[in-house]
Amino acid sequence: MPRRVPVVLVAGHLGAGKSTLVNHLLRRADGVRIGVVVNDFGAIGIDAMLVAGQASSVTSLADGCLCCTTDANGLARLLAELTAPSARLDLVVVEASGLAEPRELVRLLLDAIAGEAQHAAYGGLVVVVDAVEGDAADDVVRLADLVVLNQVDRVDDPAPLLVSLRAAAPGPVLPVVRGAVDPALLVDPPARRGPPRSGQLSFDVLLREDLGEEHAHAAWDSVAVARDAPLDPARFAAFLEAGPVGVFRAKGVVRFPGAAPFVVQTVGTAIRVRPAPRSVDVAGARLVFLGAGLDAAGLESAIDACAVDPDPDPIRREPSLLPILRYEESDRVDAV
Numbered sequence: 001m002p003r004r005v006p007v008v009l010v011a012g013h014l015g016a017g018k019s020t021l022v023n024h025l026l027r028r029a030d031g032v033r034i035g036v037v038v039n040d041f042g043a044i045g046i047d048a049m050l051v052a053g054q055a056s057s058v059t060s061l062a063d064g065c066l067c068c069t070t071d072a073n074g075l076a077r078l079l080a081e082l083t084a085p086s087a088r089l090d091l092v093v094v095e096a097s098g099l100a101e102p103r104e105l106v107r108l109l110l111d112a113i114a115g116e117a118q119h120a121a122y123g124g125l126v127v128v129v130d131a132v133e134g135d136a137a138d139d140v141v142r143l144a145d146l147v148v149l150n151q152v153d154r155v156d157d158p159a160p161l162l163v164s165l166r167a168a169a170p171g172p173v174l175p176v177v178r179g180a181v182d183p184a185l186l187v188d189p190p191a192r193r194g195p196p197r198s199g200q201l202s203f204d205v206l207l208r209e210d211l212g213e214e215h216a217h218a219a220w221d222s223v224a225v226a227r228d229a230p231l232d233p234a235r236f237a238a239f240l241e242a243g244p245v246g247v248f249r250a251k252g253v254v255r256f257p258g259a260a261p262f263v264v265q266t267v268g269t270a271i272r273v274r275p276a277p278r279s280v281d282v283a284g285a286r287l288v289f290l291g292a293g294l295d296a297a298g299l300e301s302a303i304d305a306c307a308v309d310p311d312p313d314p315i316r317r318e319p320s321l322l323p324i325l326r327y328e329e330s331d332r333v334d335a336v
């Protein structure tokens with residue numbers, strides 16, 4: 001069953017550190033195969049990562065990653081190609097510079113997903129803010145599913161900007177140096193790949209040996225919540241729609257009364273559900289939240305508040321599934 005491939009948009013002002021972030025993801029991919037879409041190869045220092053051949057419109061990088069150039073007109077077609085199962089990518093990252101405004105880019109992506117890029121999924125709008133020049137009043141911050149507060153090494157105290165960004169942004173704010181965002185925050189690392197072949201130093205490993213000075217990934221949080229009672233569809237949908245504090249994405253399996261379990265995935269307030277495979281059986285909820293500044297106790301009590309009312313009237317009808325089913329993704333991919 002082909003997975004949908006998340007497409008993450010990276011936006012931010014000139015010099016904020018978008019290319020540095022994209023570079024970090026590529027260099028620290030750790031087995032996650034990434035397709036990068038830029039409109040200028042030079043910007044991401046591609047020379048350092050070229051494995052073979054000259055930069056054409058699609059260039060293979062270390063560890064199965066790809067780098068592509070396009071303009072806004074070619075984006076949907078390129079996303080369809082990059083997210084097709086034959087490309088074997090786990091994540092696609094689009095650097096906004098010069099392609100389109102972030103709001104327009106989100107619309108282009110959603111149109112592409114609804115149209116020809118049927119194996120793509122919305123992976124979130126990541127906005128890079130520079131700790132020196134950054135401004136929490138910036139419009140784009142209010143659109144961000146994740147704010148990366150970059151260049152914190154260049155200020156004495158990033159706390160005031162961090163606090164105002166946290167107040168302004170709907171999603172979490174992650175302070176970093178040199179765009180050091182862990183790819184695992186953006187996508188689940190694939191389990192399918194075997195151990196590296198022995199006796200051969202891969203290009204990826206060689207690259208990493210060159211990274212002595214590069215900062216490790218910024219710390220991010222994950223919180224797992226497991227409950228044995230089914231959840232009320234309307235309450236759970238309202239919880240997800242509100243965008244729980246600090247959560248960038250969430251995933252898990254949830255059972256609602258009178259129905260088989262559903263797989264639930266969110267990025268920001270973009271919600272996707274689909275019936276769980278038959279092999280998955282839960283009595284209630286198994287959820288993992290990923291983000292920054294997560295409140296574990298708060299998430300647990302929020303999920304408790306989604307539980308169906310105890311001692312239901314035996315003749316009462318089950319709560320409607322509609323609040324959840326409206327987020328059901330089409331089965332045109334999973335039925336293949």
Ligand SMILES: Nc1nc2c(ncn2[C@@H]2O[C@H](COP(=O)(O)OP(=O)(O)OP(=O)(O)O)[C@@H](O)[C@H]2O)c(=O)[nH]1
Nearest residue numbers: 013014015016017018019020097150151177178179
């Ligand atoms: N000190 C410091 N410098 C950084 C950091 N992140 C990026 N830089 C530097 O800041 C400059 C701009 O970074 P880029 O990644 O090119 O920024 P960008 O947002 O891609 O820029 P444009 O593509 O021009 O919009 C580069 O010289 C980077 O080396 C950081 O965390 N700390």
